[in-house]
Amino acid sequence: MKQADLILxxxxxxxxxxxxxxxxxxxIRHGILETVGSRAPSPEECPDLEVMxxxxxxxxxxxxxxxxxxxxxxxxxxxxxxxxTAAAVAGGYGAVACMPNTRPVNDTAAVTDFIRRRARxxxxxxxxxxxxxxxxxxxxxxxxxxxxxQAGAVxxxxxxxxxxxxxxxxxxxxxxxxxxxxxxxxxxxxxxxQGGLMNEGAVSTRLGLRGIPAASEAVMVARDLLLxxxxxxxxxxxxxxxxxxxxxxxxxxxxxxRVTCETxxxxxxxxxxxxEGFDPVFKVNPPLRSQRDLEAxxxxxxxxxxxxxxxxxxxHSSLEKDTEFEYAANGMIGxxxxxxxxxxxxxxxxxxxxxxxxxxxxxxARILGIPMGSLRAGTxxxxxxxxxxxxxxxxxxxxxxxARNCPFHGWPVKGRAILTIVDGVVRYPF
Amino acid sequence: xxxxxxxxxxIRDLSSEEIQTILDTAESLREINLREIKKVxxxxxxxxxxxxxxxxxxxxxxxDVAAKxxxxxxxxxxxxxxxMVKGETFLDTIKNLEAMGPDVFVIRHSASGTxxxxxxxxxxxxxxxxxxxxxxxxxxxxxxxxxxxxxGRLEGLNxxxxxxxxHSRVARSNIWGLTKMGAHVTLCAPPTLLPAEAASLPxxxxxxxxxxxxxxxxIMVLRLQKERQGQGLLPSLRxxxxxxxxxxxxxxxxxxxxxxxxxxxxxxxxxxxxxxADGPHSVILDQxxxxxxxxxxxxxxxVHREVPxxxx
Ligand SMILES: [Zn+2]
Numbered sequence: 001m002k003q004a005d006l007i008l009x010x011x012x013x014x015x016x017x018x019x020x021x022x023x024x025x026x027x028i029r030h031g032i033l034e035t036v037g038s039r040a041p042s043p044e045e046c047p048d049l050e051v052m053x054x055x056x057x058x059x060x061x062x063x064x065x066x067x068x069x070x071x072x073x074x075x076x077x078x079x080x081x082x083x084x085t086a087a088a089v090a091g092g093y094g095a096v097a098c099m100p101n102t103r104p105v106n107d108t109a110a111v112t113d114f115i116r117r118r119a120r121x122x123x124x125x126x127x128x129x130x131x132x133x134x135x136x137x138x139x140x141x142x143x144x145x146x147x148x149x150q151a152g153a154v155x156x157x158x159x160x161x162x163x164x165x166x167x168x169x170x171x172x173x174x175x176x177x178x179x180x181x182x183x184x185x186x187x188x189x190x191x192x193x194q195g196g197l198m199n200e201g202a203v204s205t206r207l208g209l210r211g212i213p214a215a216s217e218a219v220m221v222a223r224d225l226l227l228x229x230x231x232x233x234x235x236x237x238x239x240x241x242x243x244x245x246x247x248x249x250x251x252x253x254x255x256x257x258r259v260t261c262e263t264x265x266x267x268x269x270x271x272x273x274x275x276e277g278f279d280p281v282f283k284v285n286p287p288l289r290s291q292r293d294l295e296a297x298x299x300x301x302x303x304x305x306x307x308x309x310x311x312x313x314x315x316h317s318s319l320e321k322d323t324e325f326e327y328a329a330n331g332m333i334g335x336x337x338x339x340x341x342x343x344x345x346x347x348x349x350x351x352x353x354x355x356x357x358x359x360x361x362x363x364x365a366r367i368l369g370i371p372m373g374s375l376r377a378g379t380x381x382x383x384x385x386x387x388x389x390x391x392x393x394x395x396x397x398x399x400x401x402x403a404r405n406c407p408f409h410g411w412p413v414k415g416r417a418i419l420t421i422v423d424g425v426v427r428y429p430f
Numbered sequence: 431x432x433x434x435x436x437x438x439x440x441i442r443d444l445s446s447e448e449i450q451t452i453l454d455t456a457e458s459l460r461e462i463n464l465r466e467i468k469k470v471x472x473x474x475x476x477x478x479x480x481x482x483x484x485x486x487x488x489x490x491x492x493x494d495v496a497a498k499x500x501x502x503x504x505x506x507x508x509x510x511x512x513x514m515v516k517g518e519t520f521l522d523t524i525k526n527l528e529a530m531g532p533d534v535f536v537i538r539h540s541a542s543g544t545x546x547x548x549x550x551x552x553x554x555x556x557x558x559x560x561x562x563x564x565x566x567x568x569x570x571x572x573x574x575x576x577x578x579x580x581x582g583r584l585e586g587l588n589x590x591x592x593x594x595x596x597h598s599r600v601a602r603s604n605i606w607g608l609t610k611m612g613a614h615v616t617l618c619a620p621p622t623l624l625p626a627e628a629a630s631l632p633x634x635x636x637x638x639x640x641x642x643x644x645x646x647x648x649i650m651v652l653r654l655q656k657e658r659q660g661q662g663l664l665p666s667l668r669x670x671x672x673x674x675x676x677x678x679x680x681x682x683x684x685x686x687x688x689x690x691x692x693x694x695x696x697x698x699x700x701x702x703x704x705x706x707a708d709g710p711h712s713v714i715l716d717q718x719x720x721x722x723x724x725x726x727x728x729x730x731x732x733v734h735r736e737v738p739x740x741x742x
Contacts, residue, residue, distance in 0.1 A: 278546050324543070324544045
């Protein structure tokens with residue numbers, strides 16, 4: 001594949017890892033970032049480089065989504081590594097970490113290896129597999145973390161399901177330390193959540209849909225924080241959606257517990273009021289919560305309690321979604337709608353550009369220990385050119401994902417990725 | 431006066447004027463049920479499809495009688511399982527039925543919101559005949575009609591709803607309807623049978639039946655499903671009957687002219703004792719009779735989108 005030889009002139013360069021926010025040029029030669037920020041040589045001096053006037057648009061590290069479901073192997077009718085990564089680069093992402101709830105489950109080196117191989121052959125961006133915590137995601141025996149790590153897994157998680165057995169979670173947090181793996185917790189007490197279809201509260205009462213109390217998440221967040229403290233393990237809480245979870249994590253961080261966490265655009269943008277029409281596109285787990293939870297999540301993003309915005313991109317076909325609300329599958333796609341919603345946080349004053357962009361670049365890269373999320377000269381170029389002012393209406397019909405279960409279809413938004421470079425190669429536009 | 435609605439999905443969407451119109455229409459159509467030949471040609475040539483995904487002889491029969499008295503053609507499709515089970519998608523089912531050219535779908539489904547999903551996909555009118563734990567609008571309308579007949583009004587009355595409110599679509603529809611019509615609603619149940627954030631509803635809430643019984647003009651007793659015990663919501667049906675079952679002894683604290691209602695089917699001896707169910711305060715059979723009148727009114731109003739002419 002052709003390595004980029006490119007000068008991006010007059011860009012606003014934002015590199016949250018270094019706290020860099022400057023206007024200047026970016027020079028990429030043979031796919032390597034040559035200079036970042038200083039004035040580029042004139043085009044006459046380097047006729048081998050293509051010149052592009054960025055016109056003040058933003059050059060940022062390619063985004064990193066540490067929580068996606070690519071559905072391959074096993075559910076290729078929903079998404080494949082090819083289509084999922086195409087969606088990723090179209091959305092401004094240069095790397096995704098894919099959850100292990102595939103068929104078969106990614107609980108062995110062979111499956112991790114398969115995913116990495118497919119990604120190299122057909123992927124548009126980097127793919128970092130997340131291995132299972134327990135064999136078969138059954139919550140009984142630990143998966144082989146060492147072999148998973150050797151094959152390329154960057155974290156372990158039973159995402160989609162919680163680890164209900166506290167002893168197993170303790171062992172996971174201990175054993176993972178031998179292989180320098182972060183344990184990603186899908187925090188949900190299945191007994192408390194039992195049979196629930198949406199957030200428990202005034203809206204679930206009006207709609208007559210069984211509720212999932214906020215406590216079903218927070219109870220497990222509290223448990224996992226205690227276990228992280230007990231074991232000294234590295235814990236990451238996935239898709240934080242409740243006020244109590246934010247409070248518990250904030251408190252644990254202040255006491256030095258090794259914990260990080262993420263939320264998703266739908267938890268800081270939508271509430272359970274969206275379910276009034278019984279449209280399964282809004283059905284997701286954890287469920288869309290109350291306004292109060294939404295505000296607490298935004299506060300957690302503002303004060304740094306929440307380190308990462310991940311999409312929890314969860315593709316489903318109409319078979320799973322175009323059905324009675326009760327029987328519909330949980331999950332929303334997010335790779336091609338996240339960028340304008342994350343930029344909206346900046347416009348809403350939740351944080352400055354560097355603080356917010358850190359949550360989709362260097363922070364997830366640091367948590368996963370992957371060489372992404374920065375714009376250092378001398379490294380392979382992974383960058384996204386963003387037009388922060390472009391206004392348009394989200395149209396799921398134009399997505400590169402196979403799935404259409406996007407709750408933001410039809411939303412007027414602002415901000416779009418117009419160029420995504422991964423490993424020195426222009427991967428978007430295609 | 432026009433009645434401009436394609437569907438009747440819930441009471442929560444209705445204005446008090448619309449509820450008034452439905453009750454008045456039901457009252458005027460009730461006269462047909464007293465005739466020797468209980469049939470008028472007003473829906474001749476119209477097709478009503480009963481789509482019952484949950485067994486319910488009572489409600490289906492009531493809708494069917496209502497449709498036939500208005501001379502509509504009716505078809506019943508009863509299926510106890512979700513369409514998913516058959517491998518046919520939910521929308522395939524609707525598209526197939528739509529091809530029959532029905533004017534009205536009457537839908538009962540165990541999953542809340544299903545009539546709404548269908549209504550959005552069909553040009554036919556949809557009547558919600560009970561969806562999950564969400565709403566059962568025709569039941570609430572017949573309850574309100576019954577109270578209005580017995581008391582002459584709804585405004586200002588104290589209505590006490592006792593029992594498994596959390597799982598009850600009848601309770602939800604009645605809460606919206608009664609409060610829109612100016613009645614005061616009190617819910618009484620153990621906390622495990624109350625919905626989350628019950629205080630967000632326009633009601634008062636009590637856990638002690640004895641303390642709220644005396645003020646009630648109407649007591650609505652809800653069916654208690656036996657599986658609530660197995661679900662851990664109650665220690666035993668026996669204890670439930672002791673504290674929340676309506677029996678003659680508890681009734682001594684109630685007003686002399688109190689009305690006792692029950693949406694049926696009853697668990698006699700659990701939520702209501704047989705002597706109370708069959709006693710002088712009970713209007714349970716009036717409820718059944720009014721069910722047909724209310725459902726005739728709904729079919730009439732949704733098909734014609736106007737109220738029937740006043741009979742001279
Ligand atoms: Zn999860």
